[in-house]
Amino acid sequence: MSTQDNVLRASGVTITVPMAGRDVAAVRALDLHLSPGETLAIVGESGCGKSLTAMALAGLLPDGVKLSEGQIELLGEDVTDFTEANWRHRRSRQLGVVFQDPMSALNPVLTIGEQIIEAIHAHQKVSQRHALDEAISLLERVKIPQPQQCLLSYPHQLSGGMRQRVMIAIAIANKPRILIADEPTTALDATVQADILRLLKALQRDSGMALVLITHDLQLVARWADRVAVMYAGKIVEERPVASLLDEAEHPYSQALIAARPHRRPQHAPRQRLAEIPGRVPAPGELGPGCAYAGRCDSASAECLKKAPAMHVIGSARVWCHARTGNLGHEKLERVA
Amino acid sequence: MTPRDAISELSVPPVLAVEDLHVSFSARHGQVHAVQGVSLEVRPGEVLAVVGESGSGKSTLARALMGMVPVSRGRLLFNEAPIAFSAAKRSLLQRRLLGMVFQDSSAAFNPRFTIERILREPIELLGADEANAGHRAVSPAELLESVGLAAGVLHRRPHELSGGQRQRVGIARALAAQPQLLICDEAVSALDVSVQAQILNLLIELQTERGLSLLFITHDLSVVSYMADRIAVMYRGQLLETGEVHQILDHPAHAYTQRLIDAGL
Numbered sequence: 001m002s003t004q005d006n007v008l009r010a011s012g013v014t015i016t017v018p019m020a021g022r023d024v025a026a027v028r029a030l031d032l033h034l035s036p037g038e039t040l041a042i043v044g045e046s047g048c049g050k051s052l053t054a055m056a057l058a059g060l061l062p063d064g065v066k067l068s069e070g071q072i073e074l075l076g077e078d079v080t081d082f083t084e085a086n087w088r089h090r091r092s093r094q095l096g097v098v099f100q101d102p103m104s105a106l107n108p109v110l111t112i113g114e115q116i117i118e119a120i121h122a123h124q125k126v127s128q129r130h131a132l133d134e135a136i137s138l139l140e141r142v143k144i145p146q147p148q149q150c151l152l153s154y155p156h157q158l159s160g161g162m163r164q165r166v167m168i169a170i171a172i173a174n175k176p177r178i179l180i181a182d183e184p185t186t187a188l189d190a191t192v193q194a195d196i197l198r199l200l201k202a203l204q205r206d207s208g209m210a211l212v213l214i215t216h217d218l219q220l221v222a223r224w225a226d227r228v229a230v231m232y233a234g235k236i237v238e239e240r241p242v243a244s245l246l247d248e249a250e251h252p253y254s255q256a257l258i259a260a261r262p263h264r265r266p267q268h269a270p271r272q273r274l275a276e277i278p279g280r281v282p283a284p285g286e287l288g289p290g291c292a293y294a295g296r297c298d299s300a301s302a303e304c305l306k307k308a309p310a311m312h313v314i315g316s317a318r319v320w321c322h323a324r325t326g327n328l329g330h331e332k333l334e335r336v337a
Numbered sequence: 338m339t340p341r342d343a344i345s346e347l348s349v350p351p352v353l354a355v356e357d358l359h360v361s362f363s364a365r366h367g368q369v370h371a372v373q374g375v376s377l378e379v380r381p382g383e384v385l386a387v388v389g390e391s392g393s394g395k396s397t398l399a400r401a402l403m404g405m406v407p408v409s410r411g412r413l414l415f416n417e418a419p420i421a422f423s424a425a426k427r428s429l430l431q432r433r434l435l436g437m438v439f440q441d442s443s444a445a446f447n448p449r450f451t452i453e454r455i456l457r458e459p460i461e462l463l464g465a466d467e468a469n470a471g472h473r474a475v476s477p478a479e480l481l482e483s484v485g486l487a488a489g490v491l492h493r494r495p496h497e498l499s500g501g502q503r504q505r506v507g508i509a510r511a512l513a514a515q516p517q518l519l520i521c522d523e524a525v526s527a528l529d530v531s532v533q534a535q536i537l538n539l540l541i542e543l544q545t546e547r548g549l550s551l552l553f554i555t556h557d558l559s560v561v562s563y564m565a566d567r568i569a570v571m572y573r574g575q576l577l578e579t580g581e582v583h584q585i586l587d588h589p590a591h592a593y594t595q596r597l598i599d600a601g602l
Contacts (some may be wrong), residue, residue, distance in 0.1 A: 045529035045530065045531060046500070161391065189388065189556060189557065190390065190556060190600040190601040198439050216529060218530065219559060254533070256531055260531045261534075261559065262533070262560045263559070263563055264559075264563060264586070271564075273536055274533050274534035274537055275534065276538065277534075337484065
């Protein structure tokens with residue numbers, strides 16, 4: 001795919017975090033691309049680097065955390081070395097951001113109304129009246145029951161779920177080309193979660209907004225995303241269309257994650273034990289030269305411990321796994337082609 | 338009628354019966370009627386899932402069972418005997434029937450205490466009972482073993498454990514009194530999928546090996562569809578419907594239940 005087709009692209013991105021006096025890579029050699037209107041899910045368990053990736057893509061890495069290698073392109077522009085001042089013009093209009101903890105993103109001394117109107121005015125020259133109407137309509141779209149009352153409230157007066165919805169309203173206020181959402185609906189009830197995701201889908205349909213959805217929830221991914229990147233210990237281990245994720249995942253870690261999900265059991269049948277993944281995720285800095293998953297992997301061989309796996313294209317998937325090279329992949333290659 | 342149907346008609350006394358339970362709070366805007374006339378039963382060895390969204394009253398119900406919030410009306414029966422609403426007025430024997438596991442169990446741990454001390458507390462409070470001969474208190478090491486943790490963990494402090502290990506300690510603590518019924522309030526909601534699988538497996542082991550009943554409170558319907566024998570659906574303080582898991586998932590009586598299922602599965 002050419003650069004022009006991508007609204008967002010990361011190439012070879014490595015992110016380091018300070019640990020015990022040195023910088024340790026927490027995200028390693030990450031490649032991602034995002035097309036207009038597409039939903040890319042980044043999925044993984046705590047500590048896999050998915051939130052750091054989201055922050056890097058939005059130019060919001062915390063102090064001390066560095067993008068030490070690689071390049072990020074936003075709408076064809078290299079933003080790797082952007083300052084906060086550069087970013088401020090891009091964020092909101094080109095790129096909206098929703099993070100998991102809305103309390104840290106909202107200003108505690110301004111009302112919700114002031115904050116939404118401020119966000120609208122930052123990029124649109126419209127009258128106060130118009131901005132107010134727009135703010136009400138945004139709150140209605142994120143299913144806030146009494147928008148007028150909400151506009152007059154301060155963040156601390158709202159529940160966590162309400163604050164999350166306000167964050168989403170602010171993030172989409174300027175119809176960004178790209179929305180980066182880190183666990184945007186985790187704090188919300190299932191029915192509200194479905195409403196919000198339906199709203200985001202509608203925005204994508206109407207305006208071609210592309211969405212990066214960071215989540216640990218495979219169910220959510222399977223239902224709402226187009227493409228998925230599975231991360232483990234700071235690296236993408238598999239990337240594929242979502243349609244084939246649950247049935248055809250190639251990487252042993254993807255397969256283990258899928259098998260560990262609770263599933264509905266047949267009537268009157270005893271519960272089958274859920275598949276567990278033995279061991280734990282290695283911390284950044286504990287990694288050897290080989291595949292980070294090798295220590296927990298059923299299919300691991302001696303090679304896996306020695307050498308990091310290269311990327312293999314299997315059908316429409318990209319997989320980083322020694323065990324999925326050779327004959328194992330050929331069958332799938334032919335079927336998809 | 339199949340043999341299974343015939344057997345299912347046998348009446349086994351429930352471990353817990355809740356009758357017309359009401360809980361209200363005074364809030365700034367007046368009275369909040371958090372639980373409104375809920376009646377349900379938990380049968381021996383079964384997993385009853387209570388599902389509902391935030392504000393449905395499911396966590397208040399759990400706290401009422403534990404005697405942690407004031408009940409305004411209704412009846413609670415454990416093994417067919419009525420018990421007091423307030424934990425302080427319950428006998429040791431009654432308090433021992435129930436254990437509770439929270440979403441973030443470690444929030445209840447003193448961060449400066451070792452795991453041994455954290456486990457010894459409830460054992461001393463509830464575990465030993467001189468008056469009731471034959472009841473032997475468990476040791477902290479035995480408790481850890483029953484939740485799949487090595488004795489080495491005894492000397493650690495909460496922050497030295499992973500999220501999954503802390504939740505195991507939370508379960509071990511709830512088991513200190515050797516309860517018949519374990520209330521799990523969003524006990525696996527904050528865990529990663531692989532850790533969640535471990536904790537669910539552990540809970541199922543405890544249920545099958547000890548005949549423990551579980552009252553499983555959650556908003557996560559995929560967890561429910563795996564864990565539950567029966568489901569109780571709550572909405573705005575009321576119990577909408579109760580039924581066998583497949584009946585509720587395939588033929589919900591209420592439109593709200595259908596919406597929950599559509600959104601969650």
